[in-house]
Amino acid sequence: MLKQLRILIIVLFIATVIFFTRNTIKQKGMYILFSLIHKSVIFHSLGAENATSYKINNTYNYEYVFIMEIFQQGNGILFVETTDRMDEPSLVLCSIESAARVYPDRPVVFFMKGVGDIITEDDEKKARDRYPTLSTYKNIYFLPLRLEELFAETPFLAWYETINPKREIYWTHVKSDACRFALMWKYGGIYMDTDVISIRPIPEKNFLAAETFTNTSSAVFGLSPHHNMTWEFMENFVQNYRGEVWGHQGPGVFTRVVSKHCGVPQFTSKDHIKCANVLYFHPERFYPILYPSWKKYFEVWKNLPTFNNSYALHLWNFMNKEGKSMLVGSNTLVEHLYKQYCPSTYEGILNKTHA
Incomplete structure (x- = not known):
């Protein structure tokens, strides 16, 4: 003692x-x-x-x-950018800002391939100052994403060292899928895609979420550091790798592992259910608007939805081939979401519009 x-x-x-x-x-x-x-x-x-x-x-x-x-404390809110892009669109900034507002006592961390080494405090400040609308939030951090280091001591390293990105159809997305698992394994917390707007705190620590009643989401999940299910996700990713199939390495991994342990989870209400010692959320928690109806976010609603049963909203950016974005004065649902959940981002767009 x-x-x-x-x-x-x-x-x-x-x-x-x-x-x-x-x-x-x-x-x-x-x-x-x-x-x-x-x-x-x-x-x-x-x-x-x-x-x-x-x-x-x-x-x-x-x-x-x-x-x-x-x-x-293993309670970070994790985002990732696997390309060299640094000029992030407003939806990404809104996602990060909304998380910082909903989780003021938790670190919100954006891992970015384009961020250089953080050797000094000045480096940290320079990374933060690139995004003025986010710089006032002291719980937001920007860190470099180094894939070989991230994948070290995980099932991903051997896979990553042998893969040929030039032959991969969905390489950017596959990299992102791998990164979210490795980040969750090493750091724990909550992972979110950069097209997810947080609207209220998720009250549980270890959870997965249904995207539909038959598929599991890869856009939002939370687990403790070194959780055995995260390791199982990584193993399933590598053992069943088919990068040419869209979603096979993301939602497919989650759905296969959940199906192995729980079959197809059956909801009798909007309450969560248990699956393999983690909670499994109803689709309404993050997907009150399903992907065939994604354009509804960019439409004007006569009566705005309350989303009272949701913790966050996934805006289906991959479906947005037309490049729709939030327009000031459009009175669309997404404009109302920006105003309420990422006001600094909205104000930044407003100032540019009137400049």
Whole structure:
């Protein structure tokens, strides 16, 4: 007991030093201090598989400590951008802002392939300042997405090292599917696609969601770090890989695993049901408007829906081949959603319109 107490005191002391150092030291060269942190502390904080994917004694020291702070409670809200795009459309910004507003006490983290290394606090600030409408939310963070490091110590690494992206039809989407599983395995929390607008907090920690009564959603799910079901998702992804089939690596993975454990879940009400020790949400929770009717978001409604049974709304951006977007003054449903759930994003569009 005494030995454990000593270890706890040491860990708390190091955490305190990290906190105050991070907030007082800003010169790049001074961040070498973080390399003095013993690897065992990092291993116990987030797990060995995360520590091995970062350069502990090199340029990523600050970034790793930064990540350690963000994800220490395993309750992050995770978004991902697998292309080099940095000029994000308004729907992406709205999704992130709405999550930051609905979950003010939880970190909202956008992993982006186009973001460079976060070596100093200034790097962190520059990443944040790219998006003025989001910069006032202190719980929003932007982090680089490095696939080999993310896939390390998961079933994905061997698959990723042998795949030929040039032969893949849906490579951007398949990468995104893999990333959400790996991020959930390593960090836990809630994953959301960037076309999901949050409207109220999801009250459960470990959950999956029905997209329809026969298919499971891949756009929103939540699990604890290192949850056994996440590992099963990754294994199913690799073992049944068919990248040429749309949705096979996303909703298909979820649906196959859920079917294995629970068959086709049967809802008798809008309440959730249990499946393999996680909660399984009714389609109404995230899909009150199903994909054949996706255009309804961009239409004018005589009576606006309340969405009282929903936690978030999936806007089916993949279906939006026409490039429909929120237009100021259109009085469409999506404009009302922007006004209510991502007002800073809406105001930014409004200012550009009148500039």
